Amino acid sequence: MTNNWMKKQRLLGYIFIGPSMLGVLLFFLIPALYSFGLMFTNYKFMNPNVEFVGLDNIIRLFKDPMFYLSLKNTAVFLLAVPVSIALGFVVAVVLNQKIYLKKLLRGLYFMPYITSGVAVAFVWMLLFHPTQGPINGMLRSIGIDNPPGWLSTTTSSMFAIDIIWVWFLLGYNMIIYLAALQEVSPELLEAAKIDGAKRGQILRKIIWPLVSPTTFLLLITGLIMTIKTFGIIQAITHGGPGNSTTILSLYVYQNAFRYYDMGYASTLSWALFIVILLITLVQWIGQKRWVHY
Amino acid sequence: MEMKARLSSDVPKRLGLTILMLVLAIAMVIPFLWMISTSFKTPAQVFEYPIKWIPSAPTWEHHVKVWTGPKSFGTYYWNSLKISIIGMAGATFLSAFAAYGFARIQFKGRNALFMLYLSMMMVPPQVLFVPKFLMFEWAGIYNTHLALILPGLFTIFGVFMLRQFFLSIPNEITESAFIDGAGHFRIFFRLILPLAKPALATLAIIDFSWQWNDYENALVFLIDEELYTVPLGLQNFILENTVDYNGMMAAASAGILPMIAVFAIGQRYIIQGLTNSAVKG
Structure with missing residues (x-):
């Protein structure tokens, strides 16, 4: 085995990552740089007059009331993440007890996450039907005469989307918590029980702090994933009624492919990137500070 | 002896938890059940309340x-x-x-x-x-x-x-x-x-x-x-x-x-x- 051979083997590294690297260049890096450049132009699709406009798009963004509304809607959308994490935790804790049909139950809770795309959004659209839908039918039958209009009113639509999103994410959070709970040492719990700790105390003072890294991870990944989503909203409300469900990612899409305003759409998309960057920074800082083992 | 007693007293609790979680789990998959059930109904039956999960005269027509x-x-x-x-x-x-x-x-x-x-x-x-x-x-x-x-x-x-x-x-x-x-x-x-x-x-x-x-x-x-x-x-x-x-x-x-x-x-x-x-x- 010569040195030369070893060297050649090392160079094979480039061949192994080469094909994947090509894809990353073509479909990630180059488009990202291209988009960054577009931010400083007034490029409209099919319009040959392209000018460099400096910071005009960025100034426009700060003056655009729709931008602020989309940020606010995004914030409301993000509320679904902590709620689904809390519910996922509760379900995981219960499933981690002595209980029958564990696997079946786990599968049922997890099902929405893996099977749901846009198709199930249309099912929810009918379930939420304000006058005839089964959800309001049930609410009326238990005596609520004026149930919410769900997706049909500007004040409730974002919350209806939140319900769908909590439902969707819950199973994922539960699965990750179940894995984390496996790591909690049974000796520790036994010791706490012997010392006379109550069930609620064990949960609050021992289990919850022990799984805090998982909670933190779920929060960050959940927020980032949610910020990037717009498919289900585009499919069932198109951002409406009014603009009440136009979240930032959907607003980018609308500017790009409804108004073909590529320059401004690129600017908005980088605003979205900055939100993701901020969340990631919080992750880096917070991991050290807020996670208690 | 003690072990046995503890086990048997565990069963009702276990059963209770299982039933509770099963009910909630079924609530989770209700959108899927409703979808399948509705796809076999007639237009008039879609929004019937209370919901009939198994339609009286299922039809393949929509599929x-x-x-x-x-x-x-x-x-x-x-x-x-x-x-x-x-x-x-x-x-x-x-x-x-x-x-x-x-x-x-x-x-x-x-x-x-x-x-x-x-x-x-x-x-x-x-x-x-x-x-x-x-x-x-x-x-x-x-x-x-x-x-x-x-x-x-x-x-x-x-x-x-x-x-x-x-x-x-x-x-x-x-x-x-x-x-x-x-x-x-x-x-x-x-x-x-x-x-x-x-x-x-x-x-x-x-x-x-x-x-x-x-x-x-x-x-x-x-x-x-x-x-x-x-x-x-x-x-x-x-x-x-x-x-x-x-x-x-x-x-x-x-x-x-x-x-x-x-x-x-x-x-x-x-x-x-x-x-x-x-x-x-």
Whole structure:
């Protein structure tokens, strides 16, 4: 085995990552740089007059009331993440007890996450039907005469989307918590029980702090994933009624492919990137500070 | 004795918890049940309350319409299958290839390149839609399946996930082969890939479900109806049949059913893959 051979083997590294690297260049890096450049132009699709406009798009963004509304809607959308994490935790804790049909139950809770795309959004659209839908039918039958209009009113639509999103994410959070709970040492719990700790105390003072890294991870990944989503909203409300469900990612899409305003759409998309960057920074800082083992 | 007493007193509690969790779990899957039930009902029965889960006179009419109508789901299915399967196979293999390079070969610039991968993960798809649209338009692949298949061959998540797995394979296994003169190609194909079968299956299943459910890319890059994938075809059906709720639910069933099958078969792999990449990643 010569040195030369070893060297050649090392160079094979480039061949192994080469094909994947090509894809990353073509479909990630180059488009990202291209988009960054577009931010400083007034490029409209099919319009040959392209000018460099400096910071005009960025100034426009700060003056655009729709931008602020989309940020606010995004914030409301993000509320679904902590709620689904809390519910996922509760379900995981219960499933981690002595209980029958564990696997079946786990599968049922997890099902929405893996099977749901846009198709199930249309099912929810009918379930939420304000006058005839089964959800309001049930609410009326238990005596609520004026149930919410769900997706049909500007004040409730974002919350209806939140319900769908909590439902969707819950199973994922539960699965990750179940894995984390496996790591909690049974000796520790036994010791706490012997010392006379109550069930609620064990949960609050021992289990919850022990799984805090998982909670933190779920929060960050959940927020980032949610910020990037717009498919289900585009499919069932198109951002409406009014603009009440136009979240930032959907607003980018609308500017790009409804108004073909590529320059401004690129600017908005980088605003979205900055939100993701901020969340990631919080992750880096917070991991050290807020996670208690 | 004491043990026995404790066990028997546990049973009612266990049963109670199980029943409670089962009721909640059924609530979770109610949208699916309602969808299937509605797809077999008549229009008049759609919004009947209280809900009759098993319709009195089930009809196949709506499913027949979805599959044999002027815009049959057969075309959408074929398009989706083609795109998802090619994408899944390519993405799994290329990810494994790259992951091996990152995990097991020491070469110059490796860490810098890996950082590039990391940073690209943070770029939201919304940043990429516009330039990709313009690039595809320029390259002549806009409004063709290639616009979905080519980018679908690459998944940064997949490289991460498999790299993680390859790192966990003990060095001794490959070192002795290396000393015997086996090169990286041989080690990759003969040793690593067979060991990685479960991880590859996990990635393949997760990637397939992403590609099958991908609505956003199809929305941006396809216009012609005969090119539509299932999610777009479904949307089209719903836009054209705004009051045919039974038809909508039959169409939604058609869209979801393959995912339910994939879920039933691959649940174990999916759970394993997601937990590994989350807990260790």
